[in-house]
Amino acid sequence: MAGKPKLHYTKGRGKMESIRWLLAAAGVEFEEEYVETKEDLEKLRNDGALLFQQVPMVEIDGMKMVQTRAILSYIAGKHNLYGKDLRERALIDMYVEGTTDLMGMIMFLPFQPPEAKEKNFALIIERATTRYFPVYEKVLKEHSQQFLVGNQFSWADVHLLEAILMAEECKPDILSPFPQLQAFKGRISNIPTIKKFLQPGSQRKSPADDKHVAQVKKIFNI
Amino acid sequence: MSGKPKLTYPNGRGRMESIRWLLAAAGVEFEEEFLETREQYQKLIKDGALLFDQVPLVEIDGMKMVQTRAILSYIAAKYNLYGKDLKERAFIDMYVEGTADLMGMIITFVFTPPQERNLALIIERATTRYFPVYEKVLKQHGQEFLVGNRFSWADVQLLEAILMVEEKEPTVLSKFPVLQAFKARISNIPTIKKFLQPGSQRKPPPDDQYVATVMAIFKKD
Numbered sequence: 001m002a003g004k005p006k007l008h009y010t011k012g013r014g015k016m017e018s019i020r021w022l023l024a025a026a027g028v029e030f031e032e033e034y035v036e037t038k039e040d041l042e043k044l045r046n047d048g049a050l051l052f053q054q055v056p057m058v059e060i061d062g063m064k065m066v067q068t069r070a071i072l073s074y075i076a077g078k079h080n081l082y083g084k085d086l087r088e089r090a091l092i093d094m095y096v097e098g099t100t101d102l103m104g105m106i107m108f109l110p111f112q113p114p115e116a117k118e119k120n121f122a123l124i125i126e127r128a129t130t131r132y133f134p135v136y137e138k139v140l141k142e143h144s145q146q147f148l149v150g151n152q153f154s155w156a157d158v159h160l161l162e163a164i165l166m167a168e169e170c171k172p173d174i175l176s177p178f179p180q181l182q183a184f185k186g187r188i189s190n191i192p193t194i195k196k197f198l199q200p201g202s203q204r205k206s207p208a209d210d211k212h213v214a215q216v217k218k219i220f221n222i
Numbered sequence: 223m224s225g226k227p228k229l230t231y232p233n234g235r236g237r238m239e240s241i242r243w244l245l246a247a248a249g250v251e252f253e254e255e256f257l258e259t260r261e262q263y264q265k266l267i268k269d270g271a272l273l274f275d276q277v278p279l280v281e282i283d284g285m286k287m288v289q290t291r292a293i294l295s296y297i298a299a300k301y302n303l304y305g306k307d308l309k310e311r312a313f314i315d316m317y318v319e320g321t322a323d324l325m326g327m328i329i330t331f332v333f334t335p336p337q338e339r340n341l342a343l344i345i346e347r348a349t350t351r352y353f354p355v356y357e358k359v360l361k362q363h364g365q366e367f368l369v370g371n372r373f374s375w376a377d378v379q380l381l382e383a384i385l386m387v388e389e390k391e392p393t394v395l396s397k398f399p400v401l402q403a404f405k406a407r408i409s410n411i412p413t414i415k416k417f418l419q420p421g422s423q424r425k426p427p428p429d430d431q432y433v434a435t436v437m438a439i440f441k442k443d
Binding site: 051052053061063065066067069070073074077078086087089090093094097098101131132135 | 273274275283285287288289291292295296299300308309311312315316319320323351352355
């Protein structure tokens with residue numbers, strides 16, 4: 001029987017956070033089971049629950065889905081957040097791959113050796129402000145619609161907002177050269193499902209602190 | 223005027239190779255422009271041809287597509303290699319993400335400093351994490367193809383991954399009889415067979431010259 005999707009991951013952002021965002025944006029309630037120890041991970045593996053022995057894993061519609069992009073694509077497709085045709089889907093895919101690359105850099109920062117952190121932090125700021133944000137700023141400016149693709153709310157908008165907020169946690173004034181993105185941020189944050197997810201008490205997770213980093217390293221033998 | 227898709231990338235496998243495979247499998251003829259110098263690359267950026275200043279770039283149907291997965295998904299859907307519904311697409315996506323992770327280890331291998339390279343890990347992942355999954359999938363449903371009893375992107379990418387790992391360890395399929403049969407079957411599909419023949423647009427494994435060219439173009443340190 002199809003109940004709520006059930007997410008299996010650590011109690012932190014990591015690769016699962018974009019999935020939480022997308023489900024929340026789609027107004028889909030979900031449950032979470034947290035991997036807190038190595039034993040928790042081993043149990044999932046031994047039960048045959050993880051196709052490639054990895055999390056994220058999302059139980060949804062009778063499937064045990066793994067691989068972040070596969071899961072996100074399925075949710076987007078199922079909840080009409082993937083454009084109206086193949087071309088819109090192509091644009092959405094391109095845009096989310098860009099924000100994925102940016103957020104990936106930020107996600108890995110706490111796991112970098114201390115001597116590399118400063119360099120990588122500077123690279124994140126550079127990439128955000130010269131490679132990624134200018135693209136979305138331009139897209140929004142050129143068509144001057146509310147949303148990135150097809151004049152309709154999509155996965156691309158959710159992902160961009162997530163990336164913006166994550167980048168702002170690194171550097172609070174990072175959007176200062178990007179007026180379109182500032183307006184976009186205001187607009188998308190006010191969508192009721194998103195607004196709810198941004199409120200305290202939602203299933204949105206906090207940035208990784210030292211304790212969480214230590215736990216993750218232990219669970220995954222990093 | 224939109225004619226054949228046009229691929230822009232260095233003259234080697236890298237991230238473009240899966241795209242070459244998929245177009246070839248779909249029977250789609252394509253053109254290639256090879257990046258050979260940093261100046262060429264910078265010109266592409268200056269001309270605004272690269273959305274995120276990166277290649278692969280595929281000009282297709284009036285779009286300048288970037289981001290490997292976006293390009294592959296588009297081609298798969300356009301040429302009916304993406305399953306018949308959302309669930310089949312979900313399985314194809316999961317399977318190709320697995321093979322992409324495995325091939326990603328091999329792609330980055332030649333760009334890793336020799337003392338950090340770990341071929342044993344690649345073979346271990348292939349034989350304990352990835353190949354057993356596809357062996358089991360095929361064994362359990364007993365069908366010719368991975369998903370939905372029909373040729374799809376997942377089959378193309380699995381064959382590509384098998385051949386790539388075999389180049390590193392020729393006996394890697396010895397414990398996987400179902401994959402051995404799969405390999406032979408898919409290799410014999412006419413479009414694939416053609417792509418596997420000498421003179422096709424399939425690229426050879428990277429050599430030192432390719433690595434040097436890529437480092438020079440992208441100034442990888």
